[in-house]
Amino acid sequence: MLNFRNIKIIVWKDLLEVKQNKSVIISLAMVPLIIMVILPLVFLILANQPGAAQSFNDPDLATFFANLPASMTAPMRGMNEIQLTLALLLGYMFAPMFLILPIMTSASIASESFAGERERKTLEALLYTPASDAELFLGKALAAFIPSILVSLLSFVLYTVVLNVGGFPLFGQIWFPFSPWYLLVFWISPGLAAFAVGLTVLISSKVQTFMGAYQTSSAMVVLVLGLVAGQAAGVLYLSNAVSFLIGFIVWLAAAILIFFAIQQFNRKSLLVQQAN
C-alpha cells in the first residue's frame, strides 16, 4: 500500500533542490530558449528581410507540400510562398524538435535523483527512512516528471506567442498552433517524459554519478531526431492519427518500463552500488 504523503514529501524535497540548483535551472531554461524562441525568431527575422520571397520560393517545398495528407494541408491553403514555407518549417517540421524538451528536462532532473544523492552522500540517510522502495522510486520519478511537463507547456505557450507575434507582419493573423500540436503537447510529450523519467531514474539507480546517468539517458534524443529525419524525408508525417499512435506506443512503453523499473528497484542494490 503506497503512502502518498511519503511520495509527496520526496517530490517536495527534490523540487526544492532543483529550485536551489542554478546549473539545473540554467540548463532547464536554455534548451527551450534555444529551440522554442531563438531558432524560430531567426526564421521569422529572415523571412521579414527584403527579397525573402524569392529565397523562399523553393520548388522542392511545393512538391513536399503537394505530398502532405489533406488533413495537414487544410490550415495552410491560400498561404503565399513565405507563409507556406514558415508554416511548413515552424508549424510541422519543427514539431518533433519540441519533443526534445521533455526528454532533456526529465533526464536532467531524474539524473540528479539517485545518482545525485549518491554523489552528495545523502542516499544512505534517505534509504534509512521508512519509505518503501516503490514510494522512493515514484517520488523521485514524479519530481522529474512534473517540471518536465511544466517546461513543455510553458515552452509551447512561448512558441505560440513567438510565432504569432513575430509572424504577425507576415501572416496578419493568429495562425499557430495547428491541430497535431495539441496531441504533441498533451499526449506524446507527457508520455515521452514518463518514459524518459522511468528510464533515467532506473539508470540513475545503477550508475555512480549524475553525469553518467545524464549522458546515458540523453541518448533518447536520438529517437526524436529519427522523427525529425522521418518528417523531412517525407516518410512519416505527424498527422493527428500518426501522433495519436506514436503517443499510444510511447505511453505503453513508459508503463512497461516503469512497472519493470519498480520491480528492479530495491534498497539493497542501491546500497551495494554505493559500496562499490
Place this chain on the structure above:
Amino acid sequence: MKPIIEVQQLSHSYGENVAINQLSFKVNQGEVFGLLGPNGAGKTTTIRLLNGMFEPSAGELQVLGYDPRRDGASIRKVAGVLTETPALYERLTARQNLKFFGTLAGLTPSKIMERTEELLHLFDLTQRANDRTGSYSKGMKQRLAIARAWMNHPKLLFLDEPTSGLDPEAAVQVRELIVDVRQKEGTTVLICTHNLDEAQRLCDRLLILRKGAALAQGSLADLRRIISPGLWLEISLFEPFTKINDEWLQGMAGLLKIDVLSNQTLRLEVESQAVIPEAVSRLAAAGARILRVQPQEISLEEVYLRLQSNHLVQAEKEGAAYAQLS
C-alpha cells in the same frame, strides 16, 4: 533486562566477501552498546542488517521485536540512524531537512514543527535554522544529523562514527548530546566507532569485531578480565632503585606479574586489593623510596589492541599450520 536487539549466528556476504561471520550479541533496553573494530570489520553492515536494508545470508535477528527481513520499514519507523557522513541536503535549510525526514518518519505536521523547534534549540542551531546547511561547519552538520536521527523520539538510535572528522570541541559537544539523549528519553544507543576513548566514555557494553566476527564482548571490566585477570598497580619511585630487578617480590602469594617500565617505575598485576599492602611493604623494606602507588585501569585501547594482536597471532599460527598441512 529485556533485549532490544538479539542477534544469533548472523552471517552476511557481498558476493565472495564475507562481511559478517556468525556474529551473536544482545543489546539491552536503555544501554549504550559499542561496536568496535577497524575499517571493514563489519560495523556498518551490521547496522544495515539490523535495519532491514539487506537480507542476511544466515542467522537469526530481532530488533524491537521485529524481524528486519520482513519488517525493515517498521524498525526504521521507530529507530533513528546517524550515518557515517551527516548526509544532509546541503541546498536545504535545517528546518527543511528536519521537515523532510520528520514527514518520512510519519510525524504529523504540527508534531514536526514542535519537534523541529525543540531540537534546533537543544542542539543550538536556532540562529542558523533558515540557512542552507551547506554553509554549516562540520560540527553543526553533525549536530543537525543527530537531531534528524532523534526527530521521531526513537526507541533505538544507531550512531555510525558519530564524532568522526570533528574537532575536539565539536566531538565533546556531540558526546554530551548522546549522553543527553540517553538520559532524557532512555533511548537505547548502538554506536559504531573506532574511537576507543569515545567508546570507553560512552558505552556500557562493547563488542569488538574483526573481519565480521566477534573477538570479545562485554563491559569494559569483562573485557579487561579477558586479557588480564588481575588488578594493575603502578608504583613510581622517588629515585632510581638499583635493586629493581632483584627478586624481592618473586614468589609472593597473589602477585601475578611484574613489568619494569623504567628504573623508577614498576607495574604489578595482583590477584586482589588485599595483596597491595604486602607488595608495597616488601618493596619499602628492600630500600625503595616510594613516591606514588596508583591503581591502574587498563584502558579500552590497550584491551582492544591486545585482543586484535592476539587474534593476529592466532591467525598466523593457524595460517602456518594450514601451510604445513598443505
